[in-house]
Structure formats: C-alpha cells, structure tokens
Amino acid sequence: MFTRPLGRSGIPVSAVGFGCWPIGGMILEFGKPVSYGAVDDAESIRAIHRAIDLGVTFFDTAEVYGRSEEILGEALVGKRDQVVIATKFGRSYDRTRHDIGPIDVSLASLRKSLEGSLHRLRTDTIDLYQLHAWDCAAEDALAVREELEDLVQAGKIRGYAWSTDQIENVRLFAEGPHCTAVQQHFNVFEGNAEILAFCEAHHLASINRGPLAMGLLTGKYTPQSQLSAEDVRGGAHGWVAMFPAGKPNAAYLKKLEAIRDILSSGGRTLAQGALAWLWARSPVTIPIPGFKGIQQAEENARAMEFGPLTADQMSEIERLLHSEEGVLS
Numbered sequence: 001m002f003t004r005p006l007g008r009s010g011i012p013v014s015a016v017g018f019g020c021w022p023i024g025g026m027i028l029e030f031g032k033p034v035s036y037g038a039v040d041d042a043e044s045i046r047a048i049h050r051a052i053d054l055g056v057t058f059f060d061t062a063e064v065y066g067r068s069e070e071i072l073g074e075a076l077v078g079k080r081d082q083v084v085i086a087t088k089f090g091r092s093y094d095r096t097r098h099d100i101g102p103i104d105v106s107l108a109s110l111r112k113s114l115e116g117s118l119h120r121l122r123t124d125t126i127d128l129y130q131l132h133a134w135d136c137a138a139e140d141a142l143a144v145r146e147e148l149e150d151l152v153q154a155g156k157i158r159g160y161a162w163s164t165d166q167i168e169n170v171r172l173f174a175e176g177p178h179c180t181a182v183q184q185h186f187n188v189f190e191g192n193a194e195i196l197a198f199c200e201a202h203h204l205a206s207i208n209r210g211p212l213a214m215g216l217l218t219g220k221y222t223p224q225s226q227l228s229a230e231d232v233r234g235g236a237h238g239w240v241a242m243f244p245a246g247k248p249n250a251a252y253l254k255k256l257e258a259i260r261d262i263l264s265s266g267g268r269t270l271a272q273g274a275l276a277w278l279w280a281r282s283p284v285t286i287p288i289p290g291f292k293g294i295q296q297a298e299e300n301a302r303a304m305e306f307g308p309l310t311a312d313q314m315s316e317i318e319r320l321l322h323s324e325e326g327v328l329s
Contacts, residue, residue: 007180007205017058024066054301062088088132211287280308
C-alpha cells in the first residue's frame with residue numbers, strides 16, 4: 001500500500017486522504033451556501049467503506065462541515081482502528097441552521113468544539129486536530145498551541161496542525177513539539193511553495209486541500225458550464241478563484257488543456273494525474289480530494305495504484321504551464 005508518514009507523528013497514512021466537506025450536506029457561511037449541494041448519506045457511508053477497502057486510511061473533516069462528522073463517525077463503527085481521523089475547530093457554528101459564523105479561537109470554545117467532535121465521531125481521541133482559521137492574532141494562536149499540547153498530554157488528541165496559507169502561522173505552530181502537519185491549498189495550478197518547503201525542512205506533513213481545484217482538474221467542466229448558486233462554486237465567493245461567478249476560470253481551463261495528455265498518461269484519469277502531480281511535487285504531500293459517492297471514492301483511491309508522476313513528466317508540465325502563462329499574459 002502507498003503510504004506516507006503524518007509528519008512528526010510518524011503515523012503512517014494512505015498517500016491520499018479523503019476530504020469530507022462535500023458529504024456534509026447543506027452548509028451556510030454568514031447565510032450564503034458554501035457546500036456542494038444535496039447528498040445521500042447512505043451513499044456517503046458506502047463510499048467511505050469502499051475507500052477503506054481500497055486502502056484509504058486518512059479522513060479529514062471539520063466541526064463546521066454540516067453532518068460530515070456524524071456521517072464519518074457512523075461509517076467508522078467497527079472500523080475506527082483502521083483509520084486516522086483529522087478534524088478542525090476555530091469557527092463559531094449554528095448547528096441548527098448549519099451556518100458558519102466568525103472565527104472563535106477562545107480556549108473555552110476549543111474545549112467545547114473538541115468534546116462535540118469526539119461525540120459526533122464516536123471516538124475517544126482525535127488523531128489530528130486542526131485550527132480552522134485563515135488567521136488570528138499571534139498571542140491567541142500561541143495560547144491555542146499550548147492548549148493543544150495539553151490536550152495531547154491528556155490523550156484527547158495525538159497531534160495538531162493549522163489549516164492556513166500564511167507562513168507566519170505555520171512557523172508559530174511548528175514550534176510546538178506535537179505539531180505534525182500543515183493543511184494548505186495546493187494543486188497543479190496554485191499553492192504556497194514556501195510553506196511546502198518549510199514542511200519538508202521541519203518534518204511536517206503538507207495536507208493538500210483543493211488538490212483537484214474544486215473539481216476543475218477532473219476535466220468535466222467546459223467554458224459553458226454554470227454552477228448553481230446553491231453550490232459553493234456558484235455563489236460568487238471571492239475566495240473561489242477556480243469558478244468566478246459560478247463559471248470555470250477560463251485561464252485555468254486553457255492550462256488544463258496544455259497538460260491534459262501528461263496528467264492522463266499511463267491509463268490515469270485527469271483527477272488521478274492531478275494527485276500524482278502532488279505526490280511527485282514533494283515527499284511530504286498528502287492530498288485530500290473530496291467525494292460524494294462510490295465512483296469518486298474509487299477513482300481517487302485507485303490513484304495510489306499509479307503512484308507519482310516521473311521527474312520528466314513534472315519538468316514537462318512546468319514548461320507547458322510557464323508557456324501557457326506567457327500566452328495568457
């Protein structure tokens with residue numbers, strides 16, 4: 001089985017993890033949809049079981065991902081010892097309305113969030129507990145880090161991380177001995193190379209959210225595609241660069257066409273090629289593509305059968321992307 005260590009913890013996990021945001025159902029943020037539409041809970045559970053059958057051992061969720069923690073917890077009954085669970089805290093959340101509110105990194109909120117996640121996930125310990133805030137004051141982050149260290153000693157969590165794309169945040173958390181990873185946005189098109197290099201130098205796993213560019217790298221979208229306003233990609237959120245105004249980013253579609261043949265080489269699908277690119281990019285990357293059903297679960301899990309792209313393929317992709325940037329500029 002293709003595995004990678006979860007950073008300093010040394011815990012072996014499957015080289016691909018599964019991101020559980022899409023299976024959470026309808027989620028709002030300040031009243032606006034930030035989910036991937038309706039889901040079938042039974043299908044989600046079947047997909048998780050199939051992923052485990054195919055060797056996936058790492059699942060990432062969050063307190064604010066709707067019903068995601070409950071669904072994952074139900075799916076893992078009798079299977080908890082086969083997997084590594086990561087979840088997140090740090091945002092206020094109305095569970096009745098499934099509405100995400102402001103960042104809240106108070107220690108009281110942290111403890112309440114942890115107990116809630118433990119209950120929903122039906123477990124006694126969270127393997128990786130992640131701060132789910134794009135930024136916060138350094139003194140607050142330091143207090144959170146020290147509390148997380150205490151929770152490791154208490155056996156409530158095994159390690160912690162920050163889901164962030166700011167190197168200053170990564171440096172601060174990495175000073176804690178049980179900081180084992182960073183969750184960062186990374187894919188063929190986008191990503192903070194400085195954070196990735198820091199992870200390599202400090203024995204941290206780079207957990208990659210958005211590895212398929214919110215679906216753009218699957219190849220199923222065309223310039224004419226229009227996402228519903230009920231879909232996070234169609235809600236005109238400023239941070240959804242891949243789908244401005246609900247339509248696929250034309251520049252990225254052109255880049256995808258330039259590298260399509262390489263990503264899909266050797267019998268891979270485009271999605272599998274995008275994951276293979278991440279594995280070849282660094283020995284510490286662990287992509288966590290989302291899923292909503294068995295078909296996506298099988299495709300993402302079977303990417304491990306192909307492994308990373310070759311060095312020559314990586315060089316050619318870099319050349320083609322730079323050439324395309326020159327054309328688009």
